[in-house]
Amino acid sequence: MQQNMYCPECGEKIQAGDEFCPNCGKKIEKVESNTNDSSQDPVNETVELQRSKEIPTSNKPKRSVVLLLLVAVVGLIALYFGLKSYYEPQRQLNRIVSTMGNPDKNLAKYIETNDPSLQKKISNSNLKPTQKYFANNRQGLAVLKSTLAKGKTYQDSYSLVRSGNYWLLFPRYKVKVKPVYVTISTNYSGVKIFKNGKKVFTTTKNMQSKKIGPLFPGTYTFKATGQATGKRLSTVKREVLNATSSEIGLNLQMATFTLYGKANSVVYLNNKKVGKLNEEGLLTFKKYPLPATLKGYVVDNSNNKKKKSKTVNIKKILANGYQDIFFKFKTNSKSSASASSASASSDNESDDTADQSDQSSSVDTKNLTTQQVNDWIFVHLKKDYDFSVTEDDFIFDQQKNDAGILEITVYENSDSSEMQAHGADGDVSHRVGTYSIDSDGNLFDEDSNSVISTHYGE
Incomplete structure (x- = not known):
């Protein structure tokens, strides 16, 4: 049986005896096949031709790579524009100002200064006075924001400046603060000066002053404690400091004054019993420690009946230069003491006849x-x-x-x-x-x- 033959090069069907492929011109070589039969019968010559077939290569891996590259490019573009929006100058300013008004947030990362000594002190804890000030001054915080947005300086202490870049691409903005240096003075030796509860220094002589700083702008509590004439005195001041601040006076105040009223009346200063008027109706205090507010009244216990005088603002009278303080009752009863001085002003409090312990309800x-x-x-x-x-x-x-x-x-x-x-x-x-x-x-x-x-x- 005659077998079909094909060109091994192009696969075209050829006829027996063809020496060349009629399609591609490939030379056809014959292959002789011999058998081992003893009869030595002639064997038909056959040419066994095979067509080579190419295995198609899949395109799926290439498509996956291209798709991944496209996704990555889109992701990078989205990330870029997202970061660009996040680091937009106005949004940076919004975050900075919000942090400045919230003591619970970390402010140090947004602050810089030209003062090398203050630069070393930049920390979240040291910046709490700044945040405390703006937390209690929302209007000031709003003015700060608008001032910085205009490229101007607020209170000669705060300005918005560019400070490097984020991701090498986006401008970074910080608030530059000017340092605060203040001079603290007090009037006695051995007085301890405290800033926000931490001792700053102790005076070694009367009328001493000392410059402290650098400090960050903000709200601080200063206290001076010491002894004078054997009495312990204390002065506390809360100060808002900025670059224009210069002096803080923490003098320990004392005053000498005389109280006048009805004889044997009990004297109360700032609602505390401090003594009695004598038989002449007077009581003198020498170098009495003066608190921020000093008011007083007397209580007459005669005739088994308690009667309270009008309350007098002693601190105000002393500030006006007077040292004689008079207590008067509504009945217009006159004191047995005589002195030429300004009469005490009243706080317009009612003249109740109850004991001090019974006054709380009224x-x-x-x-x-x-x-x-x-x-x-x-x-x-x-x-x-x-x-x-x-x-x-x-x-x-x-x-x-x-x-x-x-x-x-x-x-x-x-x-x-x-x-x-x-x-x-x-x-x-x-x-x-x-x-x-x-x-x-x-x-x-x-x-x-x-x-x-x-x-x-x-």
């Missing part, structure tokens, strides 16, 4: 004096101590916030003998808590975010 908690606020807070503070404490063992720092609410931050007075006897560090004043008098006249604990008293003295 106190208008929306119009408390500085001392009354301290007394009210102290009622709750002393419960937390297992040893006897007085108000002198604490420092009451009072300030009004932007909403007009009185806020009081209380620190332990580490210089008091009682606190030191119980392990207080003389260089550190520990914060006890922060309180406020809300719009309803309630005593509010800012730390626990709750009202702790609705009636004065309770």
